[in-house]
Every structure is written in C-alpha cells, then in structure tokens.
Amino acid sequence: MKFALTTALTLVAFAAAPAFAQENGFYGTFGYGNYSADDADLGAIQLRGGYNFTEFLGAEIEGAIGVADESATIAGVDVNVELENSYGAYAVGRIPFSEKADVFGRIGYVSTEIKASAGGFSASADDDAAALGVGGNYYFAPNQGVRLGYTHMDYDDSIDVIDVAYVLKF
Known part of the structure; x- marks a missing residue:
C-alpha cells in the first residue's frame, strides 16, 4: 500500500511539473x-x-528599430525626426492573476538614437537613461498571448513609450 501511494504521488508530481515549468x-x-x-x-x-527565473521575477532585453517618422515645421523649416534604434535591459517583477493574465513592472537601462534632418543637413544624437515601465499580459493559449505596456525613459527630454506585442513562451 505504501509503495502504491508513493508511486501515485510521484506520477502526479511528474505530471504536474510541466504546468509549474510554464511560469x-x-x-x-x-x-x-x-x-x-x-x-x-x-x-x-x-x-x-526574456527569462522568468520564478513566477514573480525575471529579466528581459529589448531592441527597437524606427519605422514611422515625424515631420514638423520649426521656424519655417521642415524638419524630419526619426527613431534610429533603441536598446534596453530590464529587471521584471510580475504578479500573476490567473493562468491567463498577469501584470508586471520593470526597471532598467536604455540607449536610444534619434536623427533629425532638414534642408539636406542631418544630425543624430544618442543617449542613455534609466527606464521604468508597467504593463500586462493576457494569454489566449498556454504559450501565446498579447502584451500591453508603458515605459518612461528618463532622458533630459523624457520619452514615453506605449507598446503592444505578441508574446510567445518557449
């Protein structure tokens, strides 16, 4: 009887392990x-x-390439502003509400390069800054979901980012 109970508990533990591993x-x-x-x-x-070390703590890196520029007229001169790239690394804290949803906060460090051009001349600037963000994930399948986030990058002229993304857990 003791052997059967131990064997049953061991099989249940091994069967449940993939559910815990998904976090x-x-x-x-x-x-x-x-x-x-x-x-x-x-x-x-x-x-x-990213990598979730536990259900509550993780780390992530990100990279962005600009695809939508902005044009403005400054002192009668047409100026085109574009994001060249942005890279960052973050520590992530997460609070799961269910198997399908969680919220997160993240703190990290980013480097961003922006380019401006007008009248045949261009200049680019890159800078590093601290970044702080919040957001949430909703999983419509065990390893697939959507993410909505907000990140504040603390440059002299701060940058605020709102993003939406497809999430895939490996």
Whole structure:
C-alpha cells in the first residue's frame, strides 16, 4: 500500500511539473511601440527576449528599430525626426492573476538614437537613461498571448513609450 501511494504521488508530481515549468523559462515578444518625445510621435518595431527565473521575477532585453517618422515645421523649416534604434535591459517583477493574465513592472537601462534632418543637413544624437515601465499580459493559449505596456525613459527630454506585442513562451 505504501509503495502504491508513493508511486501515485510521484506520477502526479511528474505530471504536474510541466504546468509549474510554464511560469518559468524563456519568452519572446514581437510588437509595435509609439515613442512620444516632446511634440514628436515616432513608431518602432520592437523585439524582446526574456527569462522568468520564478513566477514573480525575471529579466528581459529589448531592441527597437524606427519605422514611422515625424515631420514638423520649426521656424519655417521642415524638419524630419526619426527613431534610429533603441536598446534596453530590464529587471521584471510580475504578479500573476490567473493562468491567463498577469501584470508586471520593470526597471532598467536604455540607449536610444534619434536623427533629425532638414534642408539636406542631418544630425543624430544618442543617449542613455534609466527606464521604468508597467504593463500586462493576457494569454489566449498556454504559450501565446498579447502584451500591453508603458515605459518612461528618463532622458533630459523624457520619452514615453506605449507598446503592444505578441508574446510567445518557449
């Protein structure tokens, strides 16, 4: 009887292990972010890779390439502003509400390059800053979902990013 009970408990533990493992492990995202700085709204394709060390703690890196520029007239001169790229690394804290939804907060460090051009001349600037963000994930399948996030990048002229992305857990 003791052997049968031990065997049954062991089989249940091994069967349940994949459910626990889904909370930990690698994930990736592919999405679009709107980078709002002063009067310019710039769009970018974002890629993210992350790892959940536990159900509550993880880390992620992200990269973005600009795809939507902004044109403005400054002192009678047409100026085109574009996001060249942005890269960052974050520590992530997560609170799961169910198997299908969680919210997260993240803190990290980013580097962003922006280019402006007017009248045949161009200049680019890159800078590093601290970043702080919040958001949530909703999983419509065990390893697939959508992510909505907000990140504040603390530059001299701060940049606020709102993004939406497809999430894939590995």
